[in-house]
Amino acid sequence: MALSPEDVIKKSFSATHLRRGYDETQVDDFLDEVVVELRRLVSENDGLRTDLEDCRASRGVASGQGAAAPAAQGERHEDAEDTQELEALRRQLAECQEARAAAERRAEEAQERVGAAERERDEARSSLEAASAGAAVGASAAGGDGEDPSSIISLAQRLHDQHVAEGESTRARLIEEGDTYRTTVVAEADERSAELQRTGQETHDRLVAEGQATHDELVQTGQSRHDELVQTGQSRHDELVSTGEQTRDRLVAEGQASHDQMISEAEQQRSTVLEDLHGQESALSATIGGLQSQERDLRERLRAFLSDQMERLDGSRPTS
Incomplete structure (x- = not known):
C-alpha cells in the first residue's frame, strides 16, 4: 500500500489499559x-513526472533552449497569416455561393413571371373566346339589321390570334432571357467556386507541408530531451531506491527491536492484570452470593406478606 505524508499525519492508534x-x-x-522525508520524495517524483510529460507532449523544450523562442514566434506569426488567408478564401467562397443562390432565385422569379404571362395569355384567350361567342350571338340577333355575321366572327378571330401570338412571343422572350441569365450566373459562380477551391487546396497543401515539417522538428527535439530526462x-x-532500501532496513530493525520490547x-x-482480575472475580463472587441470599429472603417475606393480605381479603368478604 502506498504511504503518503498525510497518511502518517492522520494515523491514529487505539488506546489500551496498559502502560x-x-x-x-x-x-x-x-x-x-x-x-x-516523504514530502521531499513525493515532490521530486512529481517534478520528474512533469518533465517527462512535457517532453512526451513535444510542446517546447526546457528553459535552457530559449534561443528557439524567436523562431517559434515567427512560425506562429506565419501560421496566423496563413489562417487569415484561408479565412479570406472561405469568405470569398461563401460570397460566391450566395451570389449563385441569388442568381438561382432570380431565375425562379423569371420563371414565375413566365408563368404569370402564360396565365394572362390564357385569360386573354378565354376572354377573346367569350367575346367571339358574344359576337356570334350578337350577329345572329342582329342578322336582320344588315351586318355580316361572318365579318364580325372574322374580326374576333383575328383579335384572338393577335393576342395569342403576342402572349406566345412574350413567353418565349421571357423564358429565353431567364435561361440566358441563369446560365451566365451559374457559369460565373461555378468558375469562381472552382478557382476558390483550387486556391484553398493549394493553401491547405502548403500549410500541411509546413505543419508536418514543424511537427518533425519538434518531435526530434522532444525525443532528444526525452532521452536526456x-x-x-x-x-x-x-539513487532514491538505494536510499529508501537502506532507510527501510534501518526502520525495520528498529521496529523489530521495539516490537520485542513492547511484547515483553x-x-x-x-500477568499483573490477570492476577488483579482474579482477585476482583473472587470478591464479586462473594458479593453475588450475598445478594442472592438477600433476594431469597426478600422473596420469602414478600410471599408471606401476600398470603397474609389474601387471608385478610377473604375474611373481610361478605357471605352470601
Whole structure:
C-alpha cells in the first residue's frame, strides 16, 4: 500500500489499559522526520513526472533552449497569416455561393413571371373566346339589321390570334432571357467556386507541408530531451531506491527491536492484570452470593406478606 505524508499525519492508534511502552515525544519527533522525508520524495517524483510529460507532449523544450523562442514566434506569426488567408478564401467562397443562390432565385422569379404571362395569355384567350361567342350571338340577333355575321366572327378571330401570338412571343422572350441569365450566373459562380477551391487546396497543401515539417522538428527535439530526462530520472530513481532500501532496513530493525520490547512488557503487565482480575472475580463472587441470599429472603417475606393480605381479603368478604 502506498504511504503518503498525510497518511502518517492522520494515523491514529487505539488506546489500551496498559502502560505505554515508548516516549510519546520521541515517537512524534520521528514521525515528523518521516513526514518531511516523504514530502521531499513525493515532490521530486512529481517534478520528474512533469518533465517527462512535457517532453512526451513535444510542446517546447526546457528553459535552457530559449534561443528557439524567436523562431517559434515567427512560425506562429506565419501560421496566423496563413489562417487569415484561408479565412479570406472561405469568405470569398461563401460570397460566391450566395451570389449563385441569388442568381438561382432570380431565375425562379423569371420563371414565375413566365408563368404569370402564360396565365394572362390564357385569360386573354378565354376572354377573346367569350367575346367571339358574344359576337356570334350578337350577329345572329342582329342578322336582320344588315351586318355580316361572318365579318364580325372574322374580326374576333383575328383579335384572338393577335393576342395569342403576342402572349406566345412574350413567353418565349421571357423564358429565353431567364435561361440566358441563369446560365451566365451559374457559369460565373461555378468558375469562381472552382478557382476558390483550387486556391484553398493549394493553401491547405502548403500549410500541411509546413505543419508536418514543424511537427518533425519538434518531435526530434522532444525525443532528444526525452532521452536526456529519462536518463537523469533513471539515475535519480536508482539513487532514491538505494536510499529508501537502506532507510527501510534501518526502520525495520528498529521496529523489530521495539516490537520485542513492547511484547515483553505487555506480557508482564498482562500477568499483573490477570492476577488483579482474579482477585476482583473472587470478591464479586462473594458479593453475588450475598445478594442472592438477600433476594431469597426478600422473596420469602414478600410471599408471606401476600398470603397474609389474601387471608385478610377473604375474611373481610361478605357471605352470601
